[in-house]
Amino acid sequence: MNPEPFLQLDRVIHEKGRLPIMALLAAAPQLSFTEMRDTLKMTDGNLTAHVRTLHEAGYVSVTKAFQGGRPLTTYSLTKQGRKVFTSYIDLLEQIVQQSKGK
Amino acid sequence: MNPEPFLQLDRVIHEKGRLPIMALLAAAPQLSFTEMRDTLKMTDGNLTAHVRTLHEAGYVSVTKAFQGGRPLTTYSLTKQGRKVFTSYIDLLEQIVQQSKGK
Numbered sequence: 001m002n003p004e005p006f007l008q009l010d011r012v013i014h015e016k017g018r019l020p021i022m023a024l025l026a027a028a029p030q031l032s033f034t035e036m037r038d039t040l041k042m043t044d045g046n047l048t049a050h051v052r053t054l055h056e057a058g059y060v061s062v063t064k065a066f067q068g069g070r071p072l073t074t075y076s077l078t079k080q081g082r083k084v085f086t087s088y089i090d091l092l093e094q095i096v097q098q099s100k101g102k
Numbered sequence: 103m104n105p106e107p108f109l110q111l112d113r114v115i116h117e118k119g120r121l122p123i124m125a126l127l128a129a130a131p132q133l134s135f136t137e138m139r140d141t142l143k144m145t146d147g148n149l150t151a152h153v154r155t156l157h158e159a160g161y162v163s164v165t166k167a168f169q170g171g172r173p174l175t176t177y178s179l180t181k182q183g184r185k186v187f188t189s190y191i192d193l194l195e196q197i198v199q200q201s202k203g204k
Contacts, residue, residue, distance in 0.1 A: 001129050003142050006122035016116055020108035023201050027103050040105050089201045092194050099125055099191045 005094040012057045013088045017042070018050045022077070022085045025060065030076035051075060059084060107196040114159045115190045119144070120152045124179070124187045127162065132178035153177060161186060 013022050020040050025031060037047050054060040059081030063074045077085065115124050122142050127133060139149050156162040161183030165176045179187065 001122075001126050001141065003122050003126075006118070006125070007143070009118050009121075011118055014116070014118055016108070016111050016113055019111075019197075020103075020105050023108070023197065024103050024105075026201060039103065041109070085201075089198055093198045093202075095121075095125065096191055096195045096198060099128060099187075100195075 001098060005091040005098070008087075008091055010084055010088050012053065012059065013085060015050070015053075017046060018054060021047070021050055021054060022059065022081070022088075025075060025077045026082065026085050028076075030063070030074040032072060032074050036075065054081070103200060107193040107200070110189075110193055112186055112190050114155065114161065115187060117152070117155075119148060120156060123149070123152055123156060124161065124183070124190075127177060127179045128184065128187050130178075132165070132176040134174060134176050138177065156183070 013019060021036065024036060024039060033047065033051075036042075036051075037044065040047065042050075051060060051062075055062055059078060061076055061078050061081075063076070065072050065074070115121060123138065126138060126141060135149070135153075138144075138153075139146065142149065144152075153162060153164075157164055161180060163178055163180050163183075165178070167174050167176070
C-alpha cells in the first residue's frame, strides 16, 4: 500500500461535517445559508461553525447583499477552495482505487 | 447533490490517522506493529492510540504470540472491520463520482 495519498489529505476538508459543504459549493456558483442547511440537514450552529473554519482557511468566500430589501448572505468556493477540493477528490479516488485493487 | 453518502461515513474510520491503518490491514491477513509503523511513517504513540480506538470499536483484533522466544504482537481486521471498511470505501467512491459529475 502507498501511504502518500492518505498523508496528503487536507484536514480542513477531510472533517466529516466540512466535506459535504465543500462538495455542495463545488457544484454551484453560490448558495445561501438556508439552501446549504436544508440540503445538508445540518443545524444552524454546526453549519455556521464549519463555514467559519472554511472561510478562515481561505476556501469559502462570504457575500452580504440585499434582496427585496432583506439581507441575503451567500457563500461560494474561492479559487483556492476549488483547487484544494479538486486535489482532495483526486486523492480520495486514489485511495478508492488502491483499496479496490484497481 | 445527494448528502447521504457523506452522512453515512463512519467517523471511527474517517479520521485521517485511522483510515490508512484500516486500508493497510484490509490488504493483508495480519501485520506486526513494526510493519505498520514503517509503512505508515507514524510515531509509536500515534499508531498505538489509533489502533486502540480501532480495537475498541471492534474493527481490529490483536494477537500476542512468541516468535523465536520473543513476544510478537500482530494486528488484523475483524470480520466486522472488513465489512465496515468495504462500506466506507463504497461511500468514498460515491462521493468521488458525485464530485466528478459521473
